[in-house]
Amino acid sequence: MSVMMKEFEKLKFGSKDALAELYTKTAPHIYALLFRRLANEEDAQTVMKIVYATLWTNCHAADAPSNLNELRALAHREAIKYIVTNNLQPQTLSPNALTPIPPDGLKPNTPVNDDLRQAYLEGRTPPSSKPKKSQMKGNI
Amino acid sequence: MSLSHDDRQALAISYVLGNISSEDLIIADALRDNDPEFAKLVNEIEAWLAPLNEQTPDKMPPAGLFDDIMREISPGSDAAPLLANDNGPGFWRPAAIAASLIAVAALSLHLPSLNTPSEPQTAEQSQLMALLADDSQPQLVVIVYDPASQKVVAKMSNVPWPEDGDYELWLIRDGEAGPQSLGLLNIEKQSGNDGSKEFEFAIPSQLNPSADLLAVSLEPKGGSGTSKGPQGPVLFTGQVTPL
Incomplete structure (x- = not known):
């Protein structure tokens, strides 16, 4: 997975190509995590949009995800926020x-x-x- | 809102697992962004559990999803948004695009970091927070007060913008005769230019934890016409507490 470090670095400079490359390499994994947590295709797609839009919007931030684990954590947090704010899974x-x-x-x-x-x-x-x-x- | 070690640990676990109320989620978000110790604890839990994700088999998202994302995030621009300063006081991460995709936006406060425990704070130095809500969640107003700058940063979540009025912030203090206006939450005070409902402004009074209550009323344009208090309905109230 370390091969993705380059894309994360390029993304910090606002490269759309880097975002596209990262999406290609990570989307099947991130989507799987979101679908498993949300158990619904539509919700998983909505949160996918939030995750990658946040990745792009915050790309210059000091605490922006810089590896796959941090991207996973971002996806997980966004899924939690989506679940809680939409009251989807009272637990x-x-x-x-x-x-x-x-x-x-x-x-x-x-x-x-x-x-x-x-x-x-x-x-x-x-x-x-x-x-x-x-x-x-x-x-x- | 002083949390014990056990409470902080329980909040961090609930935050990561998602077994959390919308109010506690906002508090945990604020702590994660402002309290390095809490952020470290959350990061440790996330790092500990992250390997569990390896066992999940990949699943292809639908074709065209990335195109949808690109259309959302940069309809007419080839560049990512440039951030002027990610560390300065009152800086808010410009997540308007992401927020626009959230049915009820989760709040994320980005204020100067709290001092670490090795740098003891006096009551006068501590940042204070008020969570203002009405009876119908998830409309929420979160206000964080920084005594050093005597500024408040307010974030409104899922609160409709008044077409013909302004929101006004009030201080209600024990022992005082009446409410004191702390200013308007209007477009002139918006701290971001991204359309999100975030406001940063100085207030004329120091806030005291526990003794003070904050309220937001809906007033005519320009605010209440009387110094005695709100003219319009009071929509949100919340106790000032230590963050």
Whole structure:
């Protein structure tokens, strides 16, 4: 993926060609992430437009994405904003997903549990993580 | 709005996972852009989870999507927008194009960075924030106050522009007889030239956290005709709190 660094660098100078090259190389991956998170083609396309328009509009900014991981993070954040502001996926995630950081802090090799993996990628936790009816308030 | 370590961690996780209310999303966005420690925490969580994306198989977007993007972002220009200064006080990232694609624009504040914990702040130096909302989300007004410059930066989200009036910002202080006008949120004070509803201007009073309430009213052009307070309806109110 380091081959893309050149395109990210060129993009900082306002090169439309660089944006086109980056789109060609990254769009299938970014679109897949957005579709997985949004579960809807139309929404994924809308957020794709936001992501690449933001990439272009902010291309000179000091914190503009400069590699694929940062572009992924931008796409993920924009998907979250789209979901929340449009109230698309009201969630109740399991505590396992919401409290993943150990007391001694986050390290690169801190394990990712299944609930967190699915919450991050799809915005939900596995069915087995849902509270049982008998545990839910008012359903005893 | 002082957050404990655990609260900040919980907010950062919810921010990355998307298990977050629209109000908390705005707060998290503001923190990410203004608080280096919070931004670092979010970056660490994102970097930690980023490898999960590698397992997602590619999916081709529809043909023509890139053409749509290009038509949106540069209908008559071959150049990317030039930014005068990405670090100066009150600078707002010109994301009008992106924002125009968002049904309800998420707010992103770009103000001078907060001091790090190693540089203790006095109450007088701390930036303050007020979140003003009515009963029907997601209309929101976020106002950030910088005591150093005695300026406020206001961003209105999903608030329709009055055709025949101006929005006016008011300070309501405990112990004071009545509201004090802090100025108009009108086109003359817009800090960006991109059509977004962002305003930056100096105000005549220092704000105090917790003791002050801010309000926005809809007034005739030029503002309320009386010094006693709003003439028009008060649309948004919010408590001033530490950012």
